[in-house]
Amino acid sequence: MLLEKANLLVIDDEEIVRNSCTKILTEEGHVVRGAENGDQGLNVFKEFHPDLVLIDLKMPGKSGMEVLEELESADPDVVKIVITGYATVSSALDAMKRGAYDFIPKPFSPDELVLVVTRGLEKRRLLMEKKALLIGQEKIRRNMVSLVSHELRAPIAATVQYLEVILEGVAGEVSSEAEELIHRCDERLREMLELINKWINLAVFDPIKLAEHFEDVNLSEMALKSMELLKSSADKKKVRLSLEAQKNVPVIAGSKICLEEVFNNLIGNAIKYNRKKGRVAVKIYEQGNDVCFEVNDNGIGIEKENLPRIFDEFYRVDGRRTSPIQGSGLGLAIVKTMVDAHGGAISVDSRFGDGTSFKIRLPKVIHLEKGS
Template structure:
């Protein structure tokens, strides 16, 4: 029988006083110790000084934002459940927060009952964890025993609202709870003992679970989460971890599965809204831009210097808005999965050479050296969408030109590493501080300092690049040293 949750300390971190005060009243009436913080810095300080077990965390705050606070909490050696507070406009960020380890989320504005439900759910999980630890200390069992005996631990696992499945070192299922069967549409009488592929239809996830079960990910903290579609209209997210014995040997894997259908629906609605608004705005903005260009050409020499400057500035700004709208439409297509067209055989060094030749004119206007190091041996043919590849490397090389000083050097190198084609765009430009490296792929984020504040841009180029690379089943990474340069590395699998 599940025990009544013990009182816990709940910290509310939000820059809105109304949210803090209202949440504090509700949480105090639930018999919990309620604390509040008006920003991320104050919240981290309180966490360091108290035994806060649950944190209600606003994602959008001045100073240290919610994502950074979540990241720092994850580095602490404490089991703190983080419930992110988000609005409709930041639902994608909420999904990202869940991937990074947040326990749950609650949308603004929320009713008192919604807050009570989500906090009680977190309290119950904490209590379940405490009960599990106590029961495990009373009597140790092997994973196979858990699947065959009606133990108290088995009862606790059965009561967890998220799907839970446990495998042995061979990737065979030894335990699964009713929530897992419900999410995967398995019958209540489904027997354990089969391979994980007999229960989960996603081949990539099954392969990852087998690898975790065999101990291939014991030394890695960043085991990826996996999203997959089930039944066409439902979306699930799975997260696996190795189960270690007393001598740190791998005994198998435990995988939790949650339903993220509602978050996906909200994300799709947001993308459709952005696409619709962007389409509606692009046509009138293009008309305004053309008319401004016409006025400037027809009245050349008849305008005063200030009038000509204002019109030129307006023309420049409308062009910037048109570029932003184009980038937003590209992102919408990436999210809908319709960006990469039918793959075709591509000779990558030829494609890169054409891009380098085309952008060489821009580099020469800044007295920069833009070169490509061709591999000694011919690279294998890559089967991919050539337009997507042009967008990826065109964006990366353009960024290198923009963020490298006059007279700088930019090199493009292509070679093979393992079964992947590797392309590196290397510059000796302004560089990026370490604290920004995990943010540069966020939408609209731009590094601004004395050297870069005059560089125009939408902050959408790198998010587009990352989306296209992932759509091609590739990976992108960045290394940078301020004032010495930056290297972007793209790995693309060879079919």
């Protein structure tokens, strides 16, 4: 299906070109407006909301290229087609690099004009469909977040409070057996709340907002802090933690809270999916424009066919080796989201039964010399 009645704008200083385009395209069923220079064209663009704009590259005053760039930054989804003279095919290519979808050399026949506009409107239709799909997905995601937070989180939180009231003896004496069971219910409900909060935080995560609060972060300090935090769980399994950090490794631009999550999840996993008396080695070093860190373990490993899915939300490797280990399958999805938000990359290498190695690259902050 084509856009049958579209709004079209023709920006050209030659009256004859504007009039003939208007005539031909109006006969095709479209609504056409003309503008004789770039500034006028930009004004019409603002109130007319065209689906497609034809722009003459060679105009007195504001050049067609400037108009094209301004239109592209105002709305990249509006299709722009440049009108070029015979000798300006190279500038047509340049225009396409700057956001033009197509070009039509002067002089052109009515059929050539209709063909190029029809192709442009097909592109516009596809862009609009894609946009509608994204808006739809975003709406579903927002509905899901509000459903989970109101319909699930609120009743669980209320139940936790009722259990507290019962334990306080407000509803009568509580036997020690009942107290034990209520404590277990309370623990499970709190785990569920924690999972819901984790998922909501991930679903509403906004990388652009996060980047506004980036600061210089020393990854070695972050790693040490995380290892301190997880030391007791490593001790329980007699897992040895070690850190090998290159000296004077540069800082990176990031969010300490988010990077803490990355370290805690990766080192936490390396302990959790390890064997008794296993090892977890963290390495931090500079490599090109990045600071890298690795978390290596000699734990249970991950089978090759399961590796592509470990960063998916709620994915846990199935199987008897991991099933007794508690987890929600959100940890690595959070890690990946945080690493992406820092402009970094994560990779994993694993040998089933032998161990796993996660490597993260984060762009380092480049401090310019004074005066440069």
